[in-house]
Amino acid sequence: MKIGETGQDRVFNAVTYSCIIVACLLVLYPLYFIVIASLSDPQYVLNGEVFLWPRGLNLSGYGRILRYKPLWVGYRNSLFYAVVGGFLSSALTLLAAYPLSRSDFSGRKAFTAFLLITMFFSGGLIPQYIVVNALGLRNTYGALIAVGGIHVMNLFIASSFFRSTSITELYEACQLDGYAHFGYFFKILLPISTPIVIVMLLFYGVWQWNDFFRALIYLDKPEFYPIQLVLRDLLASSQITGAMVELLSEDQGAYAEMLKAAESMKYGIIIVASVPMLLLYLVLQRYFVKGITMGSVKG
């Protein structure tokens, strides 16, 4: 017992600890169930005989998923969108964040308002669609990289980071050397700001990987589909979709058999689609937390 803890506090501790444990279990169990269900014999899963560990270990579902081409085209495309889109968006965001972080920038207020307005009011779906269409971006790799490519929130996060990292003496030294902002930003500020660079790459990358609505609107040729659009056809329905029939066509079984195989294969698809982002999160967790924390500091 710690000094200063009253009896009431011990009750409090017991209650909070149990609540936290229950919360963790509620989050983990569905994820754990998906893992064991994906490894089990479909028959056991569908009969509700799988609860705590896999039964009748069966990896044929994974084999079939690995041979399903559209999923891998989506994988490749999403990797492209996440890496290239993430890089371009981060670069533009960081560049714009620097002037906004300087209190001696005469356009600071005007540009902040210019950006802030778009957070609360937009032209809407169709006007944006018309513009993107007119730019010839529909059904190109550029569509998902351009549309929604810069997040105002990220810009503000980056600029508040720069504000707290900036070193006035070094900036003045740069001024005297005639480098001014270019030299200061690229030679001094950016090299000591690696955390924010990583945070931006991660935020934009994960967002590109997980977003699906823009793809639904601007892409209708499968060769450009990101993984989420492929997944939608496979997962977001309790019916057998066209994509599922194709995926299962190696089996010449009856419809009921197909339905069963389809249901159980979804577990494997969820694993294959979600593991990269969850791993990225686990490895680089402190950057994600840092990013949110920076965003929540007002001003």
Add this chain to the structure above:
Amino acid sequence: MERPNTLERIKKRLIDRHEWQLYLFILPVVVFFIILHYVPMYGIVIAFKRYSPSRTIWGSPWVGLLYFEKFFSSAMFGQLMWNTIYLSFYQLLVFFPFPLILALMLNYTNSKGMKGFAQTVTYAPHFISIVVLVGMLFLFGSPSSGLINVLLKKAGIESVNFMGSNAWFPHIFVFSQVWQNTGYQAIIFLASLTAVDLSLYEAATIDGATKLQKIFKIDIPAIMPTIVTMLLLQVGKMLNVDTQKALLMQTALNLDASEIFGTYVYKIGLIDAQFSYSTAINLFQNVINLALLVCVNAASRKLTEESLW
């Protein structure tokens, strides 16, 4: 002393103090926002015109408020309003407390390991895409083989078609949000809790305050600005309930509950290609949102002295 004229002052700032470089830094983003955000704002005029892709926006004939009248007199108007506001309020009331409670509990956890573990676990679902999340809902809620119905059957209860039910739709929508984003939002509250002055806790401990009293007397007042800001942002998006998720969760059987502004704008606009009508509905939605935000912000400034701007 002679006063320098405006032109010279500007020149001094831009050239001698190298401010032109700062403008160059921000230029790409400004161009980007003009093209992808501000030009579409001009496109709103098609809500007042009979636009079709074969004509230009400029060349389309004006129709005044025709599309607004059409929308207000259609049966969809009431249904969309009700569904969207209901879902929004439900989400606001139910989802909002969870992250706050989780953050306060984690803040009083003495064990560093447990706090870290719980944070890692609860934040993780945020990284699952919305498509996969809805896929999971369909899987777990499947009437024939879903885990939940299998358990219900074992308990002797008749199976429920969760994803094909108007009554279940709002609950599933909101509680899956709780599952996915409680940990994520809790981090924001935790961050503002770390800013609380530690001497306040010490003083309270000496005075014999219990942890519960500390929460209500120290923590909640300290993070009030964060709470209010986040509530304001939520209210300002009242008619912007997550369209992606609603669209994905839609089935023919839950359409009466799941059709909201966002999904309807998408369908009318891109599936039925009624560009002007869709834009009119969208504009109505945006204007209401903006009005709500301004009102709530003003009210909040009066009552709590917290505001977004």
